[in-house]
Amino acid sequence: MQKINYQVNEKGYYGEFGGAWIPEMMFANIDELRRRYLEIIQLPEFIKELDQLFQDYVGRPSPLYYASRLSEYYGTSIFLKREDLNHTGSHKLNNTVGQILLAQRLGKTRIIAETGAGQHGVATATVCALKGMKCVVYMGALDVQRQAPNVKKMKMLGAEVVSVQSGNKTLKDATNEAMRDWIKNPEDTHYIIGSVVGPHPFPDMVARFQSVISREIKAQLLGKTGSEFPTRIIACVGGGSNAAGAFYHYLNHNQVELIGVEAGGKGVDTKDTAATLLVGSPGVLHASRTMLMQNRDGQITEPYSISAGLDYPGIGPLHSHLHKTKRAKYIATTDEEVLKAALLLTRKEGIIPALESAHALAALEKLKLNENDVNVINLSGSGNKDMETYLNAFNF
C-alpha cells in the first residue's frame, strides 16, 4: 500500500485540499510568510524563546490527567489532556505565542485577529500586551453580545474590538472583515489566524505551533502507561486547531485511531448544524480549498452550534484530507449530548469543560470502548466562558 503523506506540500496542499486562493492584494504578505515561516520558526533562538514562553507563561506542559471515575463509568481508560489549564483557559495561546514571535521577526507592529467565542481574541490580545503590539480583534456583532466577558477581557488587555455588522454577524463574517483589514494594511500588519484554516502557510504554521500538544502526550503517556501510543485520540473540530495539534505526531502511526468530533448542533440531518465534513462539499472559502457548508449555487450557508467556537462553515484543509483518506474518523455530537457530557465530567471529575471540548467528551457515548483501550481526550478549553449557557440549560 502506498504511504499517504499528511504533511503539506510545497504548494500548500494536503492532497487535494488547501492552497492559497488569495486575491492579488494579499499576495505580498502571504508570499513573505510562505517564504520565511519555516526558516524563522526553526531558528534556535526562536525555538528557545518559544519553549521558554510555553513553560513560564502558558504553563506547559499541560497535565495528562487519568480520569479515574470517568474511566470507571465507561469501563475503559481515559486520559484528559488538560489544555484548559493553559493561561487564558484554552489551547489557543499555543498558536498566538508562536505567531507573535514570528510577527516580531517579520518586523510587524500591528496585529489583527478574528474571533468567535472570544478565546482566540483573548489569546491574541494577551500576547499583544506581552509584546507591546497594537491589537485589533474582529468579532461578529452577535458574538460580541453572546460573549460579553471575553470582550471585556480583550478591552482590558488593550485590544480594540471591532463589532462586525455584516452577514450573520458571527465567526465567518469576522474572518471576512479581518481579511479586508489585511488587504487595507499590507505593510505593518500581521494577521494571527486562530485555527488551521485560511491560505497556506497558515494551516501548516498553526498546526506546528499546536503540535506541542501531541509531543507532550507522547512523552506523558510513555511515563504513565509504558507506551507512547494510545488506542485513540479524540478531539473536537471547528476549524480544527486543537485536533490538529493532538493528532500531529500520531499522523503516521496508523495503529492510533484519530477521532474528530464536529458540532452536530440540533442534528446533522437538520439545517441547524456545523458538521462541515459530514454535510459539506469541496469549495473555496477564506482562501483555502476545503470542505464547506454551501448551497447548490456555491453560496456559503450559515452554520449553527451551541458553541460559538465551532460555529464555522468551513474546516482546515488537513482535516478534509484526513477525512478523505480515512486516516481520521469524524463524527458529530448534538447540543443535547454535549450538555450531558459536560455535566457528567463536572460531576465525575470536578472539571467544567468548555462547550467545544464537551463535544469530544460526548463522543465517548458513541464509540465502542474496550476495557484495555487507552483513550486520550483533548480537553481544549475551560468552561468558565460558558457558565451562562450551562446555568440556563440545567436550571441550577
Next chain:
Amino acid sequence: MKNRINHLFETKKNNILSVYFTAGFPNLNDTVEIIQQLEKNGVDLIEIGMPFSDPTADGPTIQHSSEVALRNGMSLNLLFQQVKEIRKFVHIPLILMGYFNPVMQYGLEKFCATCKETGIDGVILPDLPLEEYEEHFKKFFLMNHLHNILLITPQTPDDRIRKIDDASEGFIYAVSSSSTTGEGKKVEDFNREYFERIQRMKPKNPVLIGFGISDRETFLNACNFANGAILGSAFIKAVQQKKILKVAIRDFVKSIIPPQ
C-alpha cells in the same frame, strides 16, 4: 471572431470607462436594462458582478449590493438565463466578475463554455490566483476565447507585474491603492509613484485602474496614468439612490464622461 475587449483597446486608447454593477441589484430582473442603458449612454466596457455570500475583497457598498442580490434570488444559472439573448442588442465588451466558489460549483469548464455561448468576453475572479489559473484552468479559457483579467496592486513587485502581463490578454486591472472596493484613497493621495512604475514598465497589455474611482475628477486623474478606469461602488450608490434606473444611469455616466 475577435474578442471584443481587444477590439475596444485597438480602437480607443484613452479615457476608457468601465462600469461594474452587481447582477440582481437593486432588483432581480434589472440586469439587461442596466447593460443596455450603460451602453446607450456611452460606457465602453461592462463588468457584471456575480454576487457571493463572502466578498472578502469588497467594501461595504458591494457587500450590501451582493447581499441584496442574493436575497433577491440571483444565481449564476439565473444570470446566464437573463443575458442569454444579450448579444442581439448589445455590442460592447462584457466581463463577468466575482469570486471563485460559485464558479467552481457551477463547473469551470461549463462556465467558460456558457460564457462563449452568451458572448461574454472576459472574466475577473480576484481569488483565483495566477498559479492555479495557469495550472488548471487556462485551457478552458483559451478554448472559449475568454480572457482572464488579472489584478496588480501597489505591493506587486516588478517581476510579478511582468509575469502577470505575460499571462494576461485583454487588459491589466490595476488596483489603485491598498484597499477594498469603494474605499480607495482620495485623489490627492493617489499613488503616483506606483502608476509611473507601471508606465515605465511598458506592459504589453492596456491598463485600467480600479478601486476608489468615484467621480469625474478621480476618473480623469486615473486616465492620466492608464487607458481608462473602472467605477463600481459609486455606480451602485447611484442606482440605489434614484428610483428610475434609466435616469440614474444617464445622470451617472454624464457626471463621469467629460463634456465633448
